[in-house]
Every structure is written in structure tokens, then in C-alpha cells.
Amino acid sequence: MSAVNDSLVIARRNLIRMSRIPEMIVFGLIQPIMFVVLFTYVFGGSMNIGGSTDADVYKNFLMAGIFAQTVTFATASAGAGIADDMHKGLVDRFRSLPMARGAVLTGRTIADLVQTALTLFVLAVVALLVGWRPGSEVSTNFGRVMAGFGLLLLLGYAFTWIGALIGLSVRTPEAATSGGLIWLFPVTFISNAFVDSSQMTPWLSHVADWNPFSATVQACRELFGNPGVSPSDAWPMQHPVWASVIYSVLIVLIFRTLAVRKYRSAAA
């Protein structure tokens, strides 16, 4: 099974790299923590969630959104890493070796998944410290909460494949970082992550309901027992857990295929 083996060798290599650049991990944590604190305390009292403007309600509504946004930021890190490998000639080295074709990309996405899990863990602890409580609206249990985090990791993993394709398509790591981030802002803001999307202009609200990103946020709220269950009758909002799984798997399939094809013909 050289495909599995090669992917693990590459994943290990990327994890060693990450551990030698600790400042990247630290910066990767500062931003979501800042979002948690800013959104909680700045917007907290003025948001209307399901008829309530209670700051505690918004806090519990918000966390699933911040978690989901954080995991998607792994896109930029995957893209930048792969662009850097291309730029430095490492992809040439790998492509001249008798290794499995997709392993360089798979290894990178696995390493990013590990880093995302770590970030998510720290972020969950911070969320608990500022007062996030699973089961604040309806009761839940440990298994359901973990299932929520599972969906978040799956979403993050799916998005790293988009990052991989971006990384292979641009010329420099810098371009991969900005190219990996810019489009994430509309994707994560035209959603139910930070506000009640049913209060948006109808057409925007419609986009938000079908946004793959919204499905995972909605699923997490449901599994975490947090407020904000959407009144929308759009299918993904009614079956958010299924929708989240289907969307993420589709993204992996589509972008993995495109990225591996691109890798094979990559010319640095």
C-alpha cells in the first residue's frame, strides 16, 4: 500500500515542519480567539437571535460559526504549503520519485487536519472560558458534541483540498495565502455563521441557506444544543447533518480529482 505509506511519510514531514515554525501555529490561534472575544463582547448585546437579544444567547449561537470559520482557514495554510513546495523545487523532487501520485497532496491535507484539530481544541477551551455552553438551548450529550466537532474537521479537511488546488495553480506562496483567504470571507459571511440569515434580504438569505458552510454550522448548533435553529424550509437547513456530510464529501471528491490532475502536470 504505497499510497497510504507515502501519504503518511509526507504528512509526517509536514508535521515536523509545522512544529519547527511554532509562530505559524500561534498566529493561526490568535485570529479565531480574537474573533471569539470581539464578536462575543462587541456584537453580543445587539444581535437578535430568534427574538432574543440576550448576550448569552448570541454567545452560544456564535461559537459554531466561529469554529466552522476557523477550520476553513486551513485552506490558506494548505495552499501556501503546496505553493511553497512548488516554488522551492520540492515538488519536482517528489515527482521524480517512484511514489504514489496523490501522496504529496494527501499527506499535506492530513497534516493540516491534525493542525486544525489542535486549533479547534484550543478554541473550544477558550469558548468554554468565555461562557459557551453545549446544551444551553436543548439538552445534548458528549457523543453529539463530538459528532459536531467531527463534522467541523470533515469540513476543514474538504476545504484543504480547495487550498491544494489553489496552491498548485498560483506561482508564489504569498499569492496562495491571499488567494486562499479572500474568497472565504464572502463564503463564511453570507451564511448563518454570525447572524440569523433569515433576517437577510430574501435572495441573500436563500444563498445562505444553500451555502455548504451554513449546513455544517447549522448541524453543529443542532448537535451542540445551542440556539439558532433555522426556520428556513430549505433542504440543507432541515437536514443539516446529512447536508454537511454530503457537501464535504462532494468537495473532497471534486477538488481532490482536480488537484491530483493538476499535480501530475505541474510545472514549477
Place this chain on the structure above:
Amino acid sequence: MPGAIYAEGLVKTFGDVRALDGVDLDVPEGTVLGLLGPNGAGKTTTVRCLTTLLRPDSGSAVVAGIDVLKHPDAVRRSIGLSGQFAAVDEYLTGRENLQMVGQLYQMRAKAAKARAVELLEQFHLADAADRPAKTYSGGMRRRLDLAAALVVSPPVMFMDEPTTGLDPRNRQQLWEVIKQLVSGGTTLLLTTQYLEEADHLAHDIAVVDHGRVIARGTSDQLKARTGGERVEVVVHEREHMTTASEVLNAFGKGQGEVTVQEHMRKLTVPVTGGAKLLAEVIRELDTRGIEIDDIGLRRPTLDDVFLSLTGHLAEGKEEENGVENGRENGKETAK
């Protein structure tokens, strides 16, 4: 029977640019071919096609007896590639880099580890084995890159400008390593812009320009094509140049004319007769009271070969000779 590296009619275009315009190569087993040419001549593209990194538009190639286009995976098991940019992971240590490459050549973890230790010894990197590669000097990185290409002792090696950007001492060192490697029977294709490098390392040289091989042969054969030895004199006083020219003309072998470079007070004439003749020239100049700053017998260098093949030397002599000279000066400092 085709050699260890064989290519016929390789063509590759990028948009409007015809990077390869029908490259033919044949490198017998256990020999070194130097692919010589300026930037953009198609050297790197040739290497990329032969190492499965790039698919040529047309043509065929066989490496280590395997068809490159039909069985790229099998080719990858038999080749080592050392690139123009030292392709090692700078955040990994030397040891980790070599181990990783070994595992990706499908060695078991334990075997890859042992091989890494061997290579670190062989390439004088043992002391730096556990430091991240980004702390290495340029020469150390190149050695690590070369070691990575040798993990499985492949029968066929490709080196794309292995010493570009290295200082003279490190270049010397790397040459020694490459010579050792070749004496072990490895077939090597080496690209270089340094004519001296090809002269030093390669059995055969193929001169590439505009995506085509424009000449091939041993270093001596190529030099013979540009003519034999010459006497070069730099006189002290400008007014002595005419007299000096007469003297040289008398010693010249008749077919060649005296070349005069006014501003450098330099005269050159093709001769036969070697050192003995040189002594006579010196005596004659002395007798006539011509003071000289410099005199010497020069054999054609690969610079001369390349310049004459690409025709640059024929156009605007003064200027081109200046360029030629500049290159030679560069070479002097490289020694």
C-alpha cells in the same frame, strides 16, 4: 543498441516558444554527457522530459532501457535527479530529508535510516546531520541535494546545473564528489553553463542552442573544430603594435591572420610549434626592442568553441572578444 540515456527528436513547445526543437541524445552506459548551453537553450527542459517531469510533444526517449513515455513509473525507480535549485526541505534536518526520500523510494523505514547515515558520512554532512537544512551553507545544501538523488544508487543520474551559484571552493568539492560517483559506473547527464565544468567532468559534450543540439563530441574534438593554438601578446606601448604585428605575421602559420585589439594593445595569431616557437617570438620581439606586458600560448577553450559555434564571435569582433575575455576572467577567479 541504445545507451543508458537515449532520446530522439524531442520537441516541446510552451505557447509560441519552441523550447525543444528536436533534441537527439545518446549517452553510453557509464559515461558522462555534458549538456552545454546558455540560459534558455533548452537544457532544463531536456532534463525535465527525460526525468518524467514533462511530457514532450513528440519524440521518444529511453532511460535505463525503459521507455520514458510508456513507463514513467518504472523510469522513476532507476533515476536520481539533482535540480538547479537545491530541492531539500529546509525545515527538516539533513538526516530527516534523506530518510524521507529513502522511504519515498519505497525503502523500509529502517533501511532508509541506515542509508541516510551512510550518505551523511560520505558527503561530509555527519556533523550537521541533525540541524535543519536552512542552517546549511550553499555548498552543504547542494551536497545534501545530491545525496538525496543517490539514496538508491540509481544507475542513471541527472544533474541540472549542479554548481550554479556556488563559490569556487564548493564547486571544486562538488566536482570531486561527482567524479567519484562516475568512477563507480553511474551514467550521468549533466547540464551546465560553465564550459570549464563540462571540460572537467564530461566524456562527451553536446552543445545546445535554441532547443537543438548544434555540436557534439569530446572536448578535444570540439576544440579541434575551432582551430589550434595561438600566441597572444600584449604590448606595452601602443605605437609598437604595428611592428609587433609584423613579427607575429612572420611566425604565424600562414593561414591565419593577426587579430588586433587596439584598446587592449593585444595581438593574437594562430601558430604551430608550441613552446619552442613562443620562445622564438619572445626573442624576436626583444631584439626589436618591443616591450611587452604579457605573452602566452593559448589553446582554445570551450568558450571559444561555443562562441564560434553559435557564431557570436564572427560578429563585431571587438565587443565579442571583450565578452569572451570577461568570461575567461570569471574562470580565472573560479580556479
